[in-house]
Amino acid sequence: MLREKLQAQMKEAMKSRDALRLSAIRMVISAVKNRDIELRRELNDAEITDTIVTLCKQRRESIRLFKEAGRQELVDKEEAELELMMSFLPQQLTREELEALVMKTITEVAAAGAKDMGKVMKALQPSVAGRADGKLVSEIVKEKLA
Structure with a gap:
């Protein structure tokens, strides 16, 4: 624990x-x-x-x-x-791992563009919580949806 x-x-x-x-x-x-x-x-x-x-x-x-x-x-x-x-947090995701996870999530939720960012972030949150900086996740999602 x-x-x-x-x-x-x-x-x-x-x-x-x-x-x-x-x-x-x-x-x-x-x-x-x-x-x-x-x-x-x-x-x-x-x-x-x-x-x-x-x-x-x-x-x-x-x-x-x-x-x-x-x-x-x-x-x-x-x-x-x-x-x-x-050091007390779980192993942090690399940018490449994060990008792959974002792309997979975008496909899963069938996101079409920037208007679906909230949907993607909501679906992505459980798998990245504590393992990646929220600001970085948000930037990558924006980048991929653009």
């Missing part, structure tokens, strides 16, 4: 005195616990994965903003945290 993996990684980071890893893992565990409290139950692995995906999106946005502000030390820290958080 993902929750136990997070706890084990946190203990390992404490023992090795890896402050960055420990900080990032604690952030993930904290977000998961907050979501537990919000929903008044323990999250399952899929919901924990969704929470980690959300944290990754936040890191990407922070990286973009810090780059614009010229704060390289903060960019480096955020990138390290992002990389660590990504």
Whole structure:
């Protein structure tokens, strides 16, 4: 279970005195616990994965903003945290795998053009959740429907 993996990684980071890893893992565990409290139950692995995906999106946005502000030390820290958080997600799909999946889905739902993007995204979502960045999926779907 993902929750136990997070706890084990946190203990390992404490023992090795890896402050960055420990900080990032604690952030993930904290977000998961907050979501537990919000929903008044323990999250399952899929919901924990969704929470980690959300944290990754936040890191990407922070990286973009810090780059614009010229704060390289903060960019480096955020990138390290992002990389660590990504290690808790399922294996990410390559662009080629994603394109093949998009084409297969377009065929399955008989999408004709850009107006069917919502239909394609809805059908595609379960198979890419946590395995690909939503923005990239959206770009590829747009590209293929054009």
